Amino acid sequence: MGQAAADPQVEPEAVPPRELESFANAKEDAINRLSQLTDLDLGGNSGMRWLLFFVLLLATFIARKIVIVIFSRWFMRVAERTAWTFDDKLIPAMTGPIGAMVYVIGFFLSISVLSLTSGMDLVVLRIFQASTMTVLFWGLLRLVDVFAEVMVDVAKQRDMGVYHFIPLIKKTARVFLIVVAVVLVVQNLGYSVGSLLAGMGIGGLALALAAQESLANFFGSVSIVADRPFKVGDWIQVGDRVDGDVEEIGLRSTKVRTWAKSQLTIPNKVLANEIIENWSRMPKRRVKQYLGVTYSTSPENMEGLVEDIRKLLREDEGVNQDFILVNFTDFGDSALQILVYYFTSTTAWLEHMDIRQRINLKLMKAVADRGSSIAFPTRTLHIEGGLPQLSGDAKA
Numbered sequence: 001m002g003q004a005a006a007d008p009q010v011e012p013e014a015v016p017p018r019e020l021e022s023f024a025n026a027k028e029d030a031i032n033r034l035s036q037l038t039d040l041d042l043g044g045n046s047g048m049r050w051l052l053f054f055v056l057l058l059a060t061f062i063a064r065k066i067v068i069v070i071f072s073r074w075f076m077r078v079a080e081r082t083a084w085t086f087d088d089k090l091i092p093a094m095t096g097p098i099g100a101m102v103y104v105i106g107f108f109l110s111i112s113v114l115s116l117t118s119g120m121d122l123v124v125l126r127i128f129q130a131s132t133m134t135v136l137f138w139g140l141l142r143l144v145d146v147f148a149e150v151m152v153d154v155a156k157q158r159d160m161g162v163y164h165f166i167p168l169i170k171k172t173a174r175v176f177l178i179v180v181a182v183v184l185v186v187q188n189l190g191y192s193v194g195s196l197l198a199g200m201g202i203g204g205l206a207l208a209l210a211a212q213e214s215l216a217n218f219f220g221s222v223s224i225v226a227d228r229p230f231k232v233g234d235w236i237q238v239g240d241r242v243d244g245d246v247e248e249i250g251l252r253s254t255k256v257r258t259w260a261k262s263q264l265t266i267p268n269k270v271l272a273n274e275i276i277e278n279w280s281r282m283p284k285r286r287v288k289q290y291l292g293v294t295y296s297t298s299p300e301n302m303e304g305l306v307e308d309i310r311k312l313l314r315e316d317e318g319v320n321q322d323f324i325l326v327n328f329t330d331f332g333d334s335a336l337q338i339l340v341y342y343f344t345s346t347t348a349w350l351e352h353m354d355i356r357q358r359i360n361l362k363l364m365k366a367v368a369d370r371g372s373s374i375a376f377p378t379r380t381l382h383i384e385g386g387l388p389q390l391s392g393d394a395k396a
Contacts, residue, residue: 052113060106064099071098085153089146097139104131130185137181144173220268221251229271234280235349242266284320284343285352291363292335297372302328306338308366313342316362318355320345335375 072095079087108128116124148170155166230236230246236256237243244258254271256264293305310326313319325341340363344355367374 049113049115053110056106056110056113060103060110063106064102067102068095068099071095086146086150089149090143093142093146094139097135097142100135100138101132104128104135133181133184137177140177141174144170144177148173220270220272221249223272224249224254224268229276230278230280234278237277237279238266238271238274280347282347284322284345285347286341286343287356287359288339288341290329291338291340291367292332292375293338293367293372294375295336297336297370301370301372302336302338305366305370305372308370309338309340309363312362312366313340313359316355316359318344318346318351318358332375334377 072091075091076088079091108124111124148166152166224230232246232249234246235244236246242256242258242264244256244264246254247257247263248255250268253265253267256266258264291309293302297305306326306328310324313324313326314321320343323341323343325339327339328336329339330337342359344352346352346355364374
């Protein structure tokens with residue numbers, strides 16, 4: 001057997017010199033074309049400047065997405081760990097203004113790399129300042145909305161009447177911020193705001209004169225909120241006409257549902273200057289009445305009847321035991337008067353009336369048990385000297 005022939009080693013195939021030369025020429029041509037592209041003069045800017053402009057513009061869109069993700073996710077996780085609800089609502093509300101601010105800054109930086117005329121540079125700067133101011137005030141408006149929403153929730157939980165005025169305060173703050181933003185934006189655009197402010201002052205004076213009645217009602221509303229003489233659901237009485245439950249406390253007027261189920265709308269300036277009797281604020285409801293028994297009642301029975309009435313009032317669970325007064329007080333025209341004075345534990349009208357009815361029935365039974373009766377108006381006619389004699393003509 002001869003020795004096995006060794007496998008020959010495969011050498012790499014050599015690249016032809018012509019192909020290497022053509023590849024090098026193509027690469028050189030591409031580099032020359034890119035160089036020529038960057039050397040182009042488009043509107044006074046080289047191709048490199050335009051390329052950098054588009055790169056920064058693209059980076060602006062990417063940066064906005066990154067900032068929004070970081071802000072909405074990371075800050076929301078931090079907000080969820082706090083007990084406040086303000087930050088939970090503020091972060092979603094501020095997402096829009098923050099994204100807009102990234103756009104404004106990115107667009108300004110992108111345009112800044114371009115070579116523009118001095119007039120165009122001034123226009124770009126003015127637009128950037130106005131846009132920045134607009135976005136900042138947009139964020140302040142969102143902040144006011146969130147703060148007002150949180151304050152309404154807190155005021156309702158604590159039963160504070162001021163929550164009725166929070167929407168008005170929010171609208172006033174929004175109008176104020178919008179006016180300030182318009183003035184600042186106009187000023188940043190290079191215009192004079194002196195005449196605008198003078199016109200706004202004159203217009204505000206005319207508006208105040210025309211809205212005197214509304215302003216009086218508004219300050220009446222502020223007085224009602226500050227003093228809190230009543231709240232929605234209270235039973236109030238104002239003068240001889242207003243008597244019912246408060247249904248709504250508005251910025252201009254208060255609505256009261258009367259017992260006849262009609263609705264009264266009272267201007268708040270009237271309520272601020274009137275005496276308001278709030279029946280719902282009573283800790284207990286009073287009962288004052290006179291029980292009249294007949295004059296045939298003996299002193300012993302009267303004394304026992306008074307003690308019986310005191311006892312039944314002390315034993316009734318609906319009667320407040322802080323103060324009870326029962327006394328034989330007067331000799332009336334037709335009855336012996338017993339003052340019955342007590343308070344019911346409840347202030348609810350229907351429950352109060354049920355207790356009064358129960359007590360009155362017990363009073364009737366107590367009077368009957370003592371052998372007496374409840375008196376009613378009577379007249380006794382006494383005739384002295386007998387009947388008058390009729391004359392003969394009268395007899396005929």
